[in-house]
Amino acid sequence: xxxxxxxxxxxxxxxxxxxxxxxxxxxxxxxxxxxxxxxxxxxxxxxxxxxxxxxxxxxxxxxxxxxxxxxxxxxxxxxxxxxxxxxxxxxxxxxxxxxxxxxxxxxxxxxxxxxxxxxxxxxxxxxxxxxxxxxxxxxxxxxxxxxxxxxxxxxxxxxxxxxxxxxxxxxxxxxxxxxxxxxxxxxxxxxxxxxxxxxxxxxxxxxxxxxxxxxxxxxxxxxxxxxxxxxxxxxxxxxxxxxxxxxxxxxxxxxxxxxxxxxxxxxxxxxxxxxxxxxxxxxxxxxxxxxxxxxxxxxxxxxxxxxxxxxxxxxxxxxxxxxxxxxxxxxxxxxxxxxxxxxxxxxxxxxxxxxxxxxxxxxxxxxxxxxxxxxxxxxxxxxxxxxxxxxxxxxxxxxxxxxxxxxxxxxxxxxxxxxxxxxxxxxxxxxxxxxxxxxxxxxxxxxxxxxxxxxxxxxxxxxxxxxxxxxxxxxxxxxxxxxxxxxxxxxxxxxxxxxxxxxxxxxxxxxxxxxxxxxxxxxxxxxxxxxxxxxxxxxxxxxxxxxxxxxxxxxxxxxxxxxxxxxxxxxxxxxxxxxx
Amino acid sequence: xxxxxxxxxxxxxxxxxxxxxxxxxxxxxxxxxxxxxxxxxxxxxxxxxxxxxxxxxxxxxxxxxxxxxxxxxxxxxxxxxxxxxxxxxxxxxxxxxxxxxxxxxxxxxxxxxxxxxxxxxxxxxxxxxxxxxxxxxxxxxxxxxxxxxxxxxxxxxxxxxxxxxxxxxxxxxxxxxxxxxxxxxxxxxxxxxxxxxxxxxxxxxxxxxxxxxxxxxxxxxxxxxxxxxxxxxxxxxxxxxxxxxxxxxxxxxxxxxxxxxxxxxxxxxxxxxxxxxxxxxxxxxxxxxxxxxxxxxxxxxxxxxxxxxxxxxxxxxxxxxxxxxxxxxxxxxxxxxxxxx
Numbered sequence: 001x002x003x004x005x006x007x008x009x010x011x012x013x014x015x016x017x018x019x020x021x022x023x024x025x026x027x028x029x030x031x032x033x034x035x036x037x038x039x040x041x042x043x044x045x046x047x048x049x050x051x052x053x054x055x056x057x058x059x060x061x062x063x064x065x066x067x068x069x070x071x072x073x074x075x076x077x078x079x080x081x082x083x084x085x086x087x088x089x090x091x092x093x094x095x096x097x098x099x100x101x102x103x104x105x106x107x108x109x110x111x112x113x114x115x116x117x118x119x120x121x122x123x124x125x126x127x128x129x130x131x132x133x134x135x136x137x138x139x140x141x142x143x144x145x146x147x148x149x150x151x152x153x154x155x156x157x158x159x160x161x162x163x164x165x166x167x168x169x170x171x172x173x174x175x176x177x178x179x180x181x182x183x184x185x186x187x188x189x190x191x192x193x194x195x196x197x198x199x200x201x202x203x204x205x206x207x208x209x210x211x212x213x214x215x216x217x218x219x220x221x222x223x224x225x226x227x228x229x230x231x232x233x234x235x236x237x238x239x240x241x242x243x244x245x246x247x248x249x250x251x252x253x254x255x256x257x258x259x260x261x262x263x264x265x266x267x268x269x270x271x272x273x274x275x276x277x278x279x280x281x282x283x284x285x286x287x288x289x290x291x292x293x294x295x296x297x298x299x300x301x302x303x304x305x306x307x308x309x310x311x312x313x314x315x316x317x318x319x320x321x322x323x324x325x326x327x328x329x330x331x332x333x334x335x336x337x338x339x340x341x342x343x344x345x346x347x348x349x350x351x352x353x354x355x356x357x358x359x360x361x362x363x364x365x366x367x368x369x370x371x372x373x374x375x376x377x378x379x380x381x382x383x384x385x386x387x388x389x390x391x392x393x394x395x396x397x398x399x400x401x402x403x404x405x406x407x408x409x410x411x412x413x414x415x416x417x418x419x420x421x422x423x424x425x426x427x428x429x430x431x432x433x434x435x436x437x438x439x440x441x442x443x444x445x446x447x448x449x450x451x452x453x454x455x456x457x458x459x460x461x462x463x464x465x466x467x468x469x470x471x472x473x474x475x476x477x478x479x480x481x482x483x484x485x486x487x488x489x490x491x492x493x494x495x496x497x498x499x500x501x502x503x504x505x506x507x508x509x510x511x512x513x514x515x516x517x518x519x520x521x522x523x524x525x526x527x528x529x530x531x532x533x534x535x536x537x538x539x540x541x542x543x544x545x546x547x548x549x550x551x552x553x554x555x556x557x558x559x560x561x562x563x564x565x566x567x568x569x570x571x572x573x574x575x576x577x578x579x580x
Numbered sequence: 581x582x583x584x585x586x587x588x589x590x591x592x593x594x595x596x597x598x599x600x601x602x603x604x605x606x607x608x609x610x611x612x613x614x615x616x617x618x619x620x621x622x623x624x625x626x627x628x629x630x631x632x633x634x635x636x637x638x639x640x641x642x643x644x645x646x647x648x649x650x651x652x653x654x655x656x657x658x659x660x661x662x663x664x665x666x667x668x669x670x671x672x673x674x675x676x677x678x679x680x681x682x683x684x685x686x687x688x689x690x691x692x693x694x695x696x697x698x699x700x701x702x703x704x705x706x707x708x709x710x711x712x713x714x715x716x717x718x719x720x721x722x723x724x725x726x727x728x729x730x731x732x733x734x735x736x737x738x739x740x741x742x743x744x745x746x747x748x749x750x751x752x753x754x755x756x757x758x759x760x761x762x763x764x765x766x767x768x769x770x771x772x773x774x775x776x777x778x779x780x781x782x783x784x785x786x787x788x789x790x791x792x793x794x795x796x797x798x799x800x801x802x803x804x805x806x807x808x809x810x811x812x813x814x815x816x817x818x819x820x821x822x823x824x825x826x827x828x829x830x831x832x833x834x835x836x837x838x839x840x841x842x843x844x845x846x847x848x849x850x851x852x853x854x855x856x857x858x859x860x861x862x863x864x865x866x867x868x869x870x871x872x873x874x875x876x877x878x879x880x881x882x883x884x885x886x887x888x889x890x891x892x893x894x895x896x897x898x899x900x901x902x903x904x905x906x907x908x909x910x911x912x913x914x915x916x917x918x919x920x921x
Contacts, residue, residue, distance in 0.1 A: 033881045037874055044870040044899075051860040051911055058857060086858050192856070201853065251585075253771045260775050282779040282851050293853035440853035447855055454842045461835045 030097070031104035039098040046094050050085035053077060057084070099189055106182045113175045120160040121169035124473035128490030131473075132499070133506040136488045143485055143516045148474050151512050157472065166474040174495065177463020184457035191453055195446020200224040200233070202441050206240045207300045207317045208434040213237035214290070214441065234290040234443065238266040238277070243297060243435040247368045255326055255367050262294055262437050279437075289443060296438040298322045299330050301350050301374050307339035307426040314338070319436045320350050321394055328352045328367035333396045335383055339426060342380040345396045346428060349375040354412060362412050372433045373412035378404040380425055468498040472509060489513060589711035590770035596704035597725060597763060603697030604732070604756040610690025611748030615815055617683035690748055694736055697752075701729045701759075711770045717786045718773035720908055724762040726786075727904065728755040730794025734829065738798065744825055746816055750801045781847035788840035793904060795833035796872075800897035802826035806890045823886070826893060827879060834872050841865050860911040864903035871896030 017025065029035055054062035063083045067074040074083075081088030128134055149159045149166045157168035202219035206212055214237065216222055216230045224230075241263040248256045262279040268287050277285050285292040298320055305314035313336045320330035334346040353366035354373040362375065379401035385391060404421050413419055418429040475488040489510050493502040705726060709716030717726050735751040738744050773782075806822040816822070844865065849855035856862060875893045878884035884892075 033877060034883075037877055037881065037884065040870055040874040040877070044867045044874075047858075047863050047867055047870075050858050051863040051907070055858060058859065248772065251771075252769050256772065257774055258772055259778070281775040282781070282847075284850060284853065291853060293851070295853070442853045444854070447849060450855065451846070454845070458835060458839055458842065461838055465831045465835060 027104065030101050033105075036098070036101045036105065039094065039101055042094050043098055046085070046091050049082050050091075053082045053085070055083060055085060057086070095189070099186060102182055103186060106179060106186070109175075110179050110183075113172075113179060116175075117172060121158060121167040121471060123160075123162055124165040124167050124475055125490070128473055128475055128488045131490035131492050133491030133493075133503060134489065135506070135510045136486055137510070137514050138479070139485055139487055139514065139516070141485060143476060143487055143513075145474075145476055147516050148476065148487065148513055151516060152472060152474070152509070155509065155512070164476050168472045168474075169470070170472075171467050171469035171495065173463050174467040174469050175464070177460040177465075177467060179460070181457050181460030181464055184453045184460055187453035188450055188457065191446040191449035193446070195225075195444040195450065197225045197227045199442070199444035199446065200228045201443070203295070203438060204441065205319055205436055205438050207319060207436045208240050208243055209317075211237060211239040212439070219441075234288050235270055236266065236268050236287040236290070237270070238264045238285070238292075239274075240437060241265060243437050245297060245368065245435075247366070249368075257367070260294060260297060289445070291442050293440045293442070294437055295440050296322075298436050298438075299328065299350050299352060299369070299372075300434045300436045301332070301348070301372070301430055302432045302434060303334060303346075303348075303374075304429045304431050305334065305336050305339065305344060305346075305426060306428075307336070307344065308342070308424050309340050310426075311340070313340070313344070313426070315431075317434045317436075318348065320348070324364075326367065327364040329364045331394075333394055334428075335385065335393070335396065337383055337385050339380075342425065343383045343385075344421075344426065345379040345381075345383050345398070345401055347377040347379075347396055347398070349377075349412075350433075351375070351412065352433075369433060371414075373414050374430045375410070375412040376419055376428055377406055378419075378421055378425075378428065380404055380421075467495075468502065469494040470498070470502055470505075472506070474513065487513060585770050585772075586711040587770075589707050593704045593707040593711060593770070594763075594767075596700050596707065597759060600697050600700040600704060601756050601759045601763070603693050603700055604752045604759070607690045607693035607697055608749050608752035608756060610686045610693055611745070611752060613683055614687035614690060615746055615749055617680055618686055687745060687748075690752075691736075691739070691745070694732065694748065694752065697755075698729070698732050698736060701725070701732065705729060708770055712772060714773060714778075715782050715786070717782065717790065718777050719766075719768055720905070721762050721766040721768055723786070723790070724758055724766055724905070726790045727793045727797070728758040728762070730790045731755055731758075731797040732794075734794045734798045738825075738829070742825075742828075743817075747798065747801055747805075747825070750805065751798065754797060754801060776851055779847065779851065781843065781850065785840060785843040785847050788836055788843055789904075792833045792837035792840055793900065795829045795836070796897060796900055799826040799829040799833065799893060802829070803890045803893045803897065807887070807894070819886070823890065826890070830872060830875065830893065834876065837865075837869060837872065841869055860907050861903065864899060864907050868896055868899040868903050871899050 054066060056063050063074075066077075066083075077083060081090065085091055125131070129136075145161045145164060145166055149161050149168070152159050152166060152168040155170075157170045158172070159166055159168040161167075200223060202216075202222040204212055204218060204220050212218055214233050214235060216224075216233065243262045244260070245257060246259040248254055248258060260281055264277045264279050264285065265274040266277045266285065266287070267274050279285050279292065279294050281294055284294075299322075300317040300319040302317045303314065304312060307313040314334060318332045318334050320332035323329050323331045330350040330352075332348045332350060334344075334348065336344040336346075351362060351364035351371075351373050352368060353364050353370040354362050355365050355371070357363045362373065379396070379398055381401040384397060384400070391397075404423070404425060405419065413428075413430040415430055415432055418427050420427045471492045471494060473490045473492075475490075477486045477488070478484075479486060489506075491502065491506040491509070493499055705716050705722075708722060708725075712718075717723050731751055732755050735744070735747055739748065802822045802825045805816055806819055806826070809816045809819060809822065811819070844862070845855040848857065848859075848862070871892065875889055875896055878889040878892050
């Protein structure tokens with residue numbers, strides 16, 4: 001981004017500078033290309049640990065597991081923010097420095113480009129034959145400076161004319177695109193940041209038949225941005241009517257999921273009429289910019305528990321955690337603190353498609369629900385729910401409980417079956433099976449601007465990498481008698497790598513220029529561009545487009561083709577008409 | 581969503597892949613023979629002064645060619661070489677060196693074999709897609725096959741317009757190895773994809789990633805040759821030319837890769853509830869993007885041009901390969917459904 005000269009300037013820290021001088025030195029160091037390159041590397045390098053260590057923002061459960069497995073290492077990693085890489089201070093430092101460096105480079109260059117856009121192409125150099133592309137031809141008197149310039153203008157060159165010469169330049173969009181790309185990256189960063197501040201996301205688990213209203217308390221996990229108030233949540237609600245999962249039924253890929261579909265009844269705001277919506281994996285529900293996504297699913301068998309006194313102590317669905325993604329063997333916990341005379345606890349293994357295994361146990365062989373059963377392990381005793389310590393609904397601490405029913409080899413309960421508990425402790429009945437879905441609800445006001453910024457970045461990138469900057473000069477010399485003229489054409493590609501394409505274009509330009517007036521002599525056809533003559537190689541001090549604006553700003557510092565051009569005739573372009 | 585798999589067509593696709601590998605191997609041999617024994621104008625460095633020994637061994641006319649610009653001497657269609665060898669070439673350079681008669685045809689045959697292999701590769705992809713009734717890049721096997729196809733396509737298109745036939749041996753080798761690796765280690769039976777992949781975005785996001793990867797492979801090959809080639813005379817083109825070829829491929833590939841990453845973000849926004857979540861695949865696509873951006877900047881910075889820039893390019897290429905294949909194998913993330921056996 002920054003120019004070559006700048007990087008060279010910052011090689012050595014100047015001695016004996018005042019604070020302003022040091023500040024200027026530091027700023028030039030930061031905005032130099034070399035620093036930008038190093039920051040780019042650091043940025044890439046800083047991202048790597050984020051893909052190696054589990055991240056809190058993505059998989060908090062894995063982070064917890066890490067702490068459990070190796071607490072000492074985890075504590076150290078945590079101190080270095082390695083579980084929160086992308087929100088860590090050192091990561092922020094890297095990208096903030098990079099973007100400051102970028103801004104410090106883009107702004108001056110934008111100003112330079114603005115000046116350049118309003119400036120006219122530099123006048124023709126004295127000797128066009130020294131340019132990388134040169135051709136000349138003899139022609140009639142119709143070939144005036146104006147008519148030749150018109151040819152170039154028709155090819156969308158920006159032209160300026162002087163006495164006997166035309167200067168033309170094209171490809172300003174290259175730098176425009178370059179600046180647009182970098183500015184769009186800055187805009188993207190701001191959009192992402194704003195989205196994080198003003199957006200929120202949350203997760204919720206919903207069982208078939210149940211509803212969800214978008215309030216903070218309804219979430220199982222809620223992660224707001226710093227500037228989000230609980231009242232600002234979009235007040236929609238929906239009910240999960242039905243969930244359908246389809247799987248491959250046979251063959252090598254038996255059990256592979258094919259489609260997930262959740263039938264919702266959605267009310268966009270309180271009191272609004274309900275509308276049906278089919279929620280699918282790639283088809284989120286949108287309500288006024290708030291998106292609801294289908295993330296996962298599982299089984300929630302429904303149970304009815306009678307206690308020792310014959311009272312219904314528990315009745316309803318129990319969402320199970322999926323223990324095995326291939327067979328959807330699921331594990332669930334039922335806690336019945338209201339059971340009398342003793343509290344009851346159950347561990348349940350839910351098998352969606354049950355078959356007896358060879359060793360006498362029971363297993364599931366398919367994720368879909370073809371023959372659902374539940375294996376129940378029952379306990380009685382104090383569940384410890386009154387101690388004040390928070391408990392997970394998915395875990396049952398069986399250490400202090402008395403086992404009532406155990407053993408993997410007892411026949412599991414089918415839907416409708418009841419298992420009487422020994423000792424008159426009551427009974428448990430599998431009354432049915434529902435399914436649950438897990439949802440992510442997200443509001444990110446930055447996503448629209450981020451998309452626009454990204455699109456502009458691609459546009460700018462394409463422009464800056466495909467457009468070539470080039471200059472063409474034409475000089476008309478009268479051959480004495482006034483009727484015949486010699487037209488010299490010189491071309492200078494100002495973008496590296498476009499030489500071949502420019503040679504081709506230059507040939508077409510020369511052909512077009514010869515068409516302005518019929519040649520006076522048949523033998524003076526246009527010279528093939530990129531000519532066969534043994535011309536000396538032109539000085540190519542700076543073909544590098546990146547450095548060009550600076551060269552012009554510091555005219556006379558080095559000799560380049562473009563510089564030479566500017567040092568040419570200093571005639572005022574306006575004087576053309578009078579000169580003729 | 582179709583779940584039936586046309587088994588016959590799927591088997592045909594697998595057979596076509598084997599045919600593709602064979603054709604690429606034969607093409608590689610052809611290119612290698614051409615490189616080793618064929619018309620030697622190819623060995624001219626583009627910097628005219630670079631090859632003193634060449635000027636000594638050839639005639640004066642040859643030296644002039646070296647100075648005049650390798651582009652013109654190299655930019656000859658494959659079919660033309662046979663005819664020109666019957667007499668003295670326009671450069672008058674063939675007289676001084678012995679070119680075996682068969683070697684003159686090696687390049688023509690190699691290009692023809694490449695196109696045949698390309699057609700077989702395309703056929704394999706198409707029949708696989710038809711067999712399963714979906715876009716044929718839903719798992720790692722199909723993805724790697726498509727990337728090899730993209731690399732060969734990029735090479736064939738480029739060699740038709742630019743003098744880069746010297747890359748043929750190496751691109752064919754890379755494609756043959758890639759396909760062999762895919763067949764041996766990644767192959768899964770044709771079948772439907774999981775619901776997350778069942779989206780029109782697969783046609784946009786993955787296709788862009790494949791195209792960009794094909795071009796990056798081309799650039800990577802040129803970069804490796806740059807480092808492998810010394811400064812002295814060689815049958816390979818000069819370092820400047822290799823650098824230019826790599827740069828040209830990356831200049832095309834980089835915007836496509838940028839688009840692929842953005843399309844991926846758009847898809848993630850549809851599928852996962854956020855457009856960017858630092859999933860390992862996202863992290864590594866970002867790292868590769870940054871690394872290629874660094875290459876483009878390095879190439880425009882004093883002190884980083886040439887060798888340093890090439891090394892950055894190859895580091896970026898390594899990140900890209902790790903992102904395409906390594907992430908799915910070594911790191912767990914949302915992209916891990918891409919079915920690695």
